[in-house]
Amino acid sequence: MQEDRLYHDPELADFYDLENGWSRSPDFAYCLSLAKDAASVLDLGCGTGELAVALAEGRTVVGVDPAPAMLEIARAKPGTAEFIEGDARTLRLGRRFDLVLLTGHAFQVFLTPEDRRAALATIAAHLAPRGRFLFDSRNPACREWEEWGPQESLRTVEHPRFGAVSAWNDVSEDPATGIVTYGTHYEIQATGKRLSAASRIAFPEKAELEALMAEAGLRVDRWLGDWEGNEWRAGAKELIPLGSLV
Template sequence: MPSDKLYNDPKLVEFYDIENGWAADSEYLKSISAGHTSILDLGCGTGLLTSALAATGKRVVGVDPAVAMLDVARLRPGGDRVRWVEGDGRTIRLNESFDLVLLSGHAFQVFLTREDQLSVLQTIAVHLAPEGSFIFDSRNPRMEEWRKWTPAESERDIVHTVLGKILAWNDVRHDAETDIVEYGTFYRIAKDGCTYAAQSKIAFPSYEDLVSMMDEVGLVVERWLGGWDGRPFEISAPEIIPIGRRR
C-alpha cells in the first residue's frame, strides 16, 4: 500500500501522468465540484485534478501517503494554490470540514481489508461538512477487469519527454480466496533496455460490501453511478461510484 514502488519510487512516478492523465473521471469531478467551495482530495497522487480544482479559487487540500507523488504535485502549475499534506487515508484527521470529499483513480482499492476500507470511509465521514458530498470509485468485481492485465493484452507503447519511447506492460495474479489481485507494472526504455518494475495489490469490494460499510460509518448514498459517463449503476457496469452525504 503506502510502500508500493509504483507511487513511491521517483523513477516510476515519472510515468504516472503519461498513463493516468486527464480523463473522463477528472472531467466529471471537475464538473460536479462547481457548486462546492472547499474540497478534500484523498489520494491526490501527482495532483493533476487537485491543482485544476484549486485554480477555480476553491479551498483545496490534497492528501497522499507517497512523498514522491507529492513532490510532483507541489511543482505542478497551480500547485501553490493547494495545501498538500502527506498522510494516510485511513488515519488522517485535519480537524476541518469540506463541502466535497473525493477519492478518485480507484485509490479506494489499495485498501485491502474491510477494516482498512471502513477506516477510509470513516475519514471521509469525519471531514464532510453537514451538507457536504462525497464521491469515490471502485472497479466492479463482477466484470473481472484484471483478467486483461496480462502481458499479451496489456502491452503498449508510451513516450516519455526525456527518455523517449517506452514499452509498458502488466502481469497479474488473482487470489480466489481473498479476491485480492496482485499485478506487476513494467516500463522498458527502448534506447538502453533499462526496465523499471513494481508490484501492487488491490481489492475489489462488491456493491453489497460497499452498501454495508457505508451504512456502518454513517454515510448515505444518494446516487450510484456505473461509469464516469454518468450511467446508473447496474450489475454489469464497469465501475461502482457512490455519491452521497453524511447521515
C-alpha cells in the same frame, strides 16, 4: 500496508501522468463538474495532484497522498492547492469540506474490510454537514483484471527524457482473498533499463460497501455505473457512490 514502488519510487512515479491522459479522462471531467458549487474540496489519494490543481481555481483544495514521490510532482505544479502527506485510513485534519473525493480507484488499495472501514470513517470525519462525497471501485463481477495481461497491455510510452519506453502489465488473482496483484513494467528502449513494481488491490462487493458506508454514517444518494453519469446496473464496470452524511 506495504509501500507500492509504483508510487513511492520517483523513477516510477515519473510515468504516472504520462500514462493517465487527464484531459481525456471522463472521471476528471465528472469531478470538475461536481465541484462547481463546492467552496472547499478534499482530494484523498491525490497522486500527482492533477485533479487537485484543476479544482483549486476559485476554491480551497487540499490534496492528500501517502507517497512523497507523487507529492513532489504535485507540489511542482502551478496553482494554489495544498498538498499533505497522509494516509486516508488515519488522516484527521480537524477541518470539514464541501466535497470529499477518493478517485482513480485509489479505494481499492485498502485490502481488508478494516482498512475500508477506516477510510470511510475519514471521509465522514471531513465532510461538511451539507457536503458530498464520491469514490470509485471496479465492479468485481466484471473481472476487469483478466484484461491486464502482457499481450493486452503492451504499449509504448514516450518519455520526455528517456524517449520511447516499452510498457506492459502482468496480473494474478488470489482466489482465497480476491486480492489481485498486477505488475507494471517499463523498459527504456535506448538502454534496456527496466523499472518494475507489483501492486495489490481489492475488489469489494457492492453489498459490503453499502454496509460499511452505513456504519460510517454515510448515505448514498446515487450509485453511478460509469463516469458518464449513468445509473448503476448489474454488469456496470464501476461502483461509484455519490452521497452525503446521514
